[in-house]
Every structure is written in structure tokens, then in C-alpha cells.
Amino acid sequence: MEELKKNTRNKMQNSIDALKGNLSKIRTGRAHTGVLDHINVDYYGSQTALNQVAGVTLGDATTINIQPYEKTMIAVIEKAIRESDLGLNPATSGDLIRVPMPPLTEERRKxxxxxxxxxxxxxxxxIRNVRRDANEALKKLTKEKEISEDDERRAQEEVQKMTDQFIVSVDQTIETKEKDLLVI
Structure with a gap:
């Protein structure tokens, strides 16, 4: 039963982590190197993460600087950024690629x-699906007489408390991201 609760907590935490990962790709008005994390470039025939073929740093609050480790990668990196779904337009000066973050319009923010x-x-x-799966597993354990009905009820209450905590965490994460998007 303890393992069931531990697995449930881990699955719920994974849902929160996935949410945070997805939200980090939604850009606010500020530059953030995480925006480029999912971009892969063609590095001698294999798809490689951008941050493995170039140094990615912040130039200022609205610019990301990319310093390729090899000069031959400049055009490939530029092309990969342009073709991504981010709507960014990189500019090269020497061997440094600058990616300015365009300001967000009110409509885009909404x-x-x-x-x-x-x-x-x-x-x-x-998270609710994880709760449902955990409750079904508890019912199955009760049916197979591995745990008592009282244990099942207590465990279901614990799973519900866990669920409530994670839902509150989701709400806080969403609220924080909304505030970030509304900052001009």
C-alpha cells in the first residue's frame, strides 16, 4: 500500500513537472534561454540539441545570444530557429547569433x-486520472482481501489529500505564469 501511495505521488509530481516544462516554452515578454531548449539542429547528419552545439546565454532582458562552437554551424542554427514554431528571427553578427524577443501584443498575451x-x-x-487509478488499485486490494476496508478508506483519504495538494500547486503555477505574461 505504501508503494501504491509513493507511485501515485510520483505520477502526480511528474504531471506538475511536465506542466512546468510546457509553460517554460510559452514565452513572456522577457528573453529566457529555456525557450530554445526543444530546438534541435542537424549536426553532421544527426539531430542534436542546440545547447550541445552552441553556448546559449542572455544578452539582455530581450535578447538571447548564441555562440556556436563551430563557425560552420551558424547557418544551420539560424535556419533551425527560423523554422521552429517560436516565430523568432535570429540575426548574425560575426560568429555570434542574436535572437531578439519581439514584444507581445495585448491580444497575443490573452x-x-x-x-x-x-x-x-x-x-x-x-492528476485526477492518477487518483482514479490509485483508488481502483485500492479497491482491487480490498476485493482480494489484501487490505481491510478501513485501510482502503484511509488510503483513499490520503490519496485525495495528495490530489488536492497537487491541484493547488497547479493553480499556483498557472497564476504565476499568468502574472508573468501580463507584465509589460
Whole structure:
């Protein structure tokens, strides 16, 4: 039963981690190197993460600087960023690629908030599904007489408390991201 609770907690935590990963890709008005984390470039025939073929740093609050480890990678990196779904337009000066973050319009901010809320709702659904699976497993253990009905009820209450804690965590994460998006 302890293992069941531990697995349930881990799955719920994984849902929260996935939410945070997804939200980090939704850009605010500020530059953030994490925006480029999912970009892969063609490095001598194999797809390689951008941060493994170049140094990615912040130039200022609205610019990301990319310093390729090899000069031959400049054009490949530029192309990969342009073709990504981020809508960014890199500019090269010498052997440094600068990626300016365009300012967000009010309409775009509202669209991004809708996306953030949708991600949050999906995460809550995932957490509730984990709760349902845990409760079904507890019922099965009770049916097989491995645990008593009292133990099942107590465990279900614990799973519900866990679920409530993770839902609150999702709400806080969403609220924080919304505030970030509304800052001009």
C-alpha cells in the first residue's frame, strides 16, 4: 500500500513537472534561454540539441545570444530557429547569433493566457486520472482481501489529500505564469 501511495505521488509530481516544462516554452515578454531548449539542429547528419552545439546565454532582458562552437554551424542554427514554431528571427553578427524577443501584443498575451489555462486544466485531468487509478488499485486490494476496508478508506483519504495538494500547486503555477505574461 505504501508503494501504491509513493507511485501515485510520483505520477502526480511528474504531471506538475511536465506542466512546468510546457509553460517554460510559452514565452513572456522577457528573453529566457529555456525557450530554445526543444530546438534541435542537424549536426553532421544527426539531430542534436542546440545547447550541445552552441553556448546559449542572455544578452539582455530581450535578447538571447548564441555562440556556436563551430563557425560552420551558424547557418544551420539560424535556419533551425527560423523554422521552429517560436516565430523568432535570429540575426548574425560575426560568429555570434542574436535572437531578439519581439514584444507581445495585448491580444497575443490573452491568447497565451488561454493556452496556459488549457495546459493547467490538462494537468489537473492527468492528476485526477492518477487518483482514479490509485483508488481502483485500492479497491482491487480490498476485493482480494489484501487490505481491510478501513485501510482502503484511509488510503483513499490520503490519496485525495495528495490530489488536492497537487491541484493547488497547479493553480499556483498557472497564476504565476499568468502574472508573468501580463507584465509589460
Amino acid at each position: 491568447d497565451l493566457i488561454k493556452v496556459v489555462k488549457s495546459e493547467g486544466e490538462n494537468t489537473k485531468i492527468a
